[in-house]
Amino acid sequence: MNLVVVVREVPDIQEELEVAADGKDIDRTFISFVMNEFDEQALEEALVLKEEGQADSVLVAALDGEGVDDILYTALAKGADEAVKVIHGLEPPIPTRVRAALLAAALKSIPHDLIFTGVQSAEDWDGQLAPLLGAALDYPWVEVVTAVRLEDGLAVVEKEFKGGLRAELEVRLPAVLGIQAATKPPRYAPVSRIRQLMRTATLKTVEVNEMSPAPAAKIRRLSRPVASRSAEFIEGSLDEVVEGLLSVFRNAGVLRGEG
Amino acid sequence: MGNLVVLAEYLRGAVADVTFELLGKARELGNLLGLSVEVVVVSDRQPDDVTGRLGPADRAWLILHPDLGEFQPEGMARALAAFLGERRPRLVLTSTTAFGMDVAAGIGGLLGWPVVAYCSALQVADRTIIATSQVYGGKVLVEVEIPDEPTVIAALPGSFPAPVGPSAPAAVEIWEPAGLQPARLRLRRWVEPEAADVDITRAEILVVAGRGIKSADNLPLIEELARALGGVVAASRPVVDAGWLPRNRQVGKSGLTVRPRLYLGLGVSGAPEHLEGMKDSQLIVAINTDRKAPIFDVAHYGVVGDIFEVVPALIERLRPEGH
Structure with missing residues (x-):
């Protein structure tokens, strides 16, 4: 059972964000990037399944972008077996639908039974990744997942509704899960371990060709x-x-x- | 071009409030643009008693399939995509809820239609539809122009203040999807929320811990303030996800909606998902180091400051005299 966790960098929303001069994006010059907090939850859930012996391996994958190497080394330090950087040649911000298409292409050469990602991100106003990736791969998907266990060819997941009501769903594999929260809080990766891996580990790369642009709503302006x-x-x-x-x-x- | 289609959020026999908010907004946009309003519900029963209370739409559709009786997000998205693909509505209106999140981006992905999520406003200017979406934890608004093709809108609940009430649509029609692929997803059971030690929805005074409390070690301080005020401790999502407080203390989209007499936010930034669950509190007071935190947009009173200075001083002043 091979788990793939798709992670991405997002601007650190704890910091000050400014609108760029053209008003069409945030100013990406001086901001720092962190792993999407929900992707951290997705990674934790996958690592727990591996530690419990429910899964054999955890591979973490991300589209190339600023700060992505740090995120992938951090994931390795937390216990992921492999890290893959998907090279694409596009400039940020990359629409979520294009992200889904690029990842779907990359996943053709990455063995996987179940794909985890965060339920949402700070800048996915054009749609969440899990359903878009599920649709692109023709896999079933579930958003807002708070617990996962694996049975023969199935993932049994809890999807959370308002007020703590949950639906227990069984999903045939392969599938895409959008994780809201892991069963336990995400673990901490010691900085020394991350630095050590930056020297000794290698990030694998997969190259994908540019996708044709998807239909999208056009940004007029960003504002506070x-x-x-x-x-x-x-x-x-x-x-x-x-x-x-x-x-x-x-x-x-x-x-x-x-x- | 096409109509305005509202996807009814129909779960366990109930239609969610947000469906009526969306219908109210669709009516307003429909009048401006000269488009009719349709509402769609997915079920396995015919005739389903829900069709009579879907709200004042020009027409209601019941999408009927034996596999779609229980909650079946992917199957629903696929059936809806088949239905909507034939009709090409101007807008498909759904919400950024646990129900809508599977369906909205799913339909967009299956049909190749644009999606606008976290939508908090929709307006028309020169016959162009403009949607506003809240991003970066509510710190930035993105204003987008809806292109001249069907577009899926997922709205934040509570965004459209003129909901219509449940009533019977003008006409009801049934649509049965043909060749729906066999279900790859199945509901096993509903898991009811655990009984809470404290019901934060009934508390008159809530002291709400946010990410700014930094560590579980600081919870006793927050609890002490809550005791001194005669209130209880609630939390925003990051605090619950970190495992510092149980989920039944969570305020917001995936938690509970609260309307206490006093909401006191400590280090709560105020992401849209959180504001959704507390903005109708009678008195909102927030303490945060970031003057631009969105919580101050809904707060009546704010303190830009360090909770670790203000809270101990406040506790000191609240101690009964003579101690």
Whole structure:
């Protein structure tokens, strides 16, 4: 049973993001890239299945892009058996549908029984990868998966709905799963281990040809949201802030013994 | 060109609220563009009693197939793709929910139609349809022009404020997919949510821990503040995914919707999925180091500051006098 985890880099949304001068993309010059947080969950779930003996191997694959080597070495440090970088020659941002087409082409030369990826990413406004990849490969897919176990030729998954309701679904393999959360929190890879692997491990590469452009909605502009309600900021020294908060609570009648 | 088609989110006998929000929006766009509004439901039963309460559409379609009775996301997407591919509607409207996420991008992928996910606004300018999508954790809006071909829209629930109520559509027709490939996916069972030790939907005061609490080691501090305020601790998704709090404490899209008298967010950035579950709280107060965090767009009061300074000071002031 070979598991493939598709991961990608995304701009670190904890940092300041600026809109580029032409207004059509974010400014990618000075931002740092991190592994999509949901891809981290997908990787964790795959690694757990391997450790439990339910799967034989975990291969991690990513389209080439800024920061991708770091992400792939980190995945190896966490316990992935192999890492593959898909070379494509396109400039970012790559539409998700084109990502799906490139990955589907690359997966022809990568043995796989089950494909994991994150349920969504910070910039997939044009559709989530798991259903698009499932459609491109003609495999079944399930989004919002929070648990996976493997049975004979099947993945049995839990798909989560609002309020904690879950559907237990059985899916014939091969299939694509969009992971919302792994069974346990993603593990940490020690920096020393990542550095060591950067010296000793090799990333495999698969080259795919450019795909014909898919139909897409055209970006008019990016902007920062205008607040529908602008918070009144409580400012000043720490004492003033605390007094300000208490007075807000008091006025709303939510202070104990005063409400 | 085609009509506006709303995909009904019909699950376990109930039509989700978001379906009526989408129908309300479709009606408004339909009036502006001179297009009729249709609603589609997928089921295995004929006649299904749901067709009479799908809302005020010009026409309802019941897509009927024996394999599509229980929740069957991939089969549903394939049946819908066959149905929609024949009709080429102007827009297909669904939502960014657990139900819609399988179907929206799935239909887009199967039919080669553009998809716009996380849509929070739809408007018409010079007969061009413009969709706004929330990305980068709600920090950036992308405004896109819908091309002159069928496009799938997945809206964030709660985006369209003029929902219509359940009522009978003007006409109901049945469509049976021919040659649907055998199901590769099957529902085994529904797993009900575990009984919670604390029901955050009933709490009057919620102290909500976000990614900014940095470590599970800091939870006792948050709990102490909640106790001092007479409230309970809830969390945003990253805190729950990290395993620091159980899932029944999670506020937001994949968690619970809350409307407490006081929502106090500590290090919560306010991703759209989180705001969806708390924006109707009576009083929203947020403390975050990032002045541009989207939580401040819905908060009544904000503090730009370090929770590890403000929270201990607040606890100190809340201690009963004489201690």
